[in-house]
Every structure is written in C-alpha cells, then in structure tokens.
Amino acid sequence: MFKRLIVFGLMFLTEGAWSQPQLMLEMGGLWQHRNDVQITPEQGTLVKFDRFGRGPFFHSRLELRHQLKGLGSGRHGYRAVVAPLNLRVTGQSSEVVNFNGRDFNANQDFTVSYKFNSYRLSYFYSAIVSEVQQLDLGLTLKLREAEIAFRQLGVEPSIYDNLGFVPLLYLNHQWFFAESWALHTNFDFAAAPQGRALDLAMKIRRSLSEPWTLAAGVRTLEGGADNNKVLTFSWINYAVMDLTYQF
16 A cells, blocks of 8 residues: 555656646636625625626636546546636715724725635546546635725725635536537536535637637636625626647
C-alpha cells in the first residue's frame, strides 16, 4: 500500500503524469437581478441594493483544468478556478439604514461595496467519454472571500466580512453536436438549511486552429444564507465569452 502511495505521488510530480492541460480565460458583463442584504437579521435594515445599479459590470474568470494520464485511463482530473466578483453602487434610502450595528442617514447618498471572490479546487471523474459527449462528475472545495461595506460621508464605515470553505457538487458536460462545435454545460452546486449556492454556465464552443477554442454563452450565479448573523440573497446573470488554450 505504501509503495502504491509513493508511485501515485511521483505521478503528480512528474510532467508525464498530465494529459491535455487547459487554461481558460472568461470575460464579459454581469447584471444584478437581485441582491439583498440584512445584517443583523433581527436589528438590521433589509437593503435591496441591486436597485441602485443593475449593471452591466465587468466580469473575468480564470480556470485551469488537468486530466491524469496514468490513472484510470485518463478519466481522473482536477480543475482550479479563480472567480472574482466586485461590485460598487451608490444610492439613497428614505429611511435610516442600519447595517451591522451602524446607522446611515436617510435621504443622503451611501455607497455599497460588495465582494464575493471565489477560489475553487475540484476533483472529477469522467464517467462518460465518447466521440459525441463527455460527462465529468466530481466535488469542489470552494474558498469564499466575502465582504459587504457601507460608506456615507460623515459616518464611520461599516464592514462585514466572511472567509470560509464550502463543499460543492461539480458537473461538467460537453456534447459534440457537429464537427468542431460543442454545447458545454457545467455547474457547482450545494444546498443546506443554512443556505445554498449555484454557479451554472451554458456555452457554445468552437474549436479554432490548434491549440485554441472559443466559446460564448451565459452564466448565472445564485445563492444566499439565512442565519442569526446574516441574511443575504444574490442572483447575478452574465453574458460571457472565453478563450481556451490547450497545452
């Protein structure tokens, strides 16, 4: 058993252990369909700050995907994702807004900064591999870097931040419906009594001259939490394009 672990570790450390690594850069615009926050749920004011600015806002995302060549006939693999999300809007309320224990004046501009950066590492297994489709199933460990800040002239800023890990289910499917063309769907998802998270993308992918692939489509990010510290819910939609380089 110990020898097998050593061999497995060496496979990860050697260049020959990898097959078809891919690097994808995704860019586009995003729109807030809904973005609610109330901190704390008992004393804070429910603020629907999507009404202060729905977008579009700039979006970018970087994803690295590797499949193991020497294990399970190349069906095992992993991906790493860096998905930043930073929004900033300005608005007013006709009533005093209490956020995270601090009051912000009515009928005076205040600024909301919303950060929800996501860093993910996924393991997947290619359950189906054929000439017309590929289906990957796996698990994702997500590091969530969240921060909501309220600022107003003459009032001390109030910032609520949270850093934590979230386990997600991962699914990736490609259907090659014509030569050089594919319908690509993938998502990370989790649901629990404390909250839920969904990141779903659907794209049409076109193979260009090697080693490049171009895709265009839509993405939706939805989820929130409801506990004794925070009540939040977000629904954000994207129009995206991506360029993939296969090493």
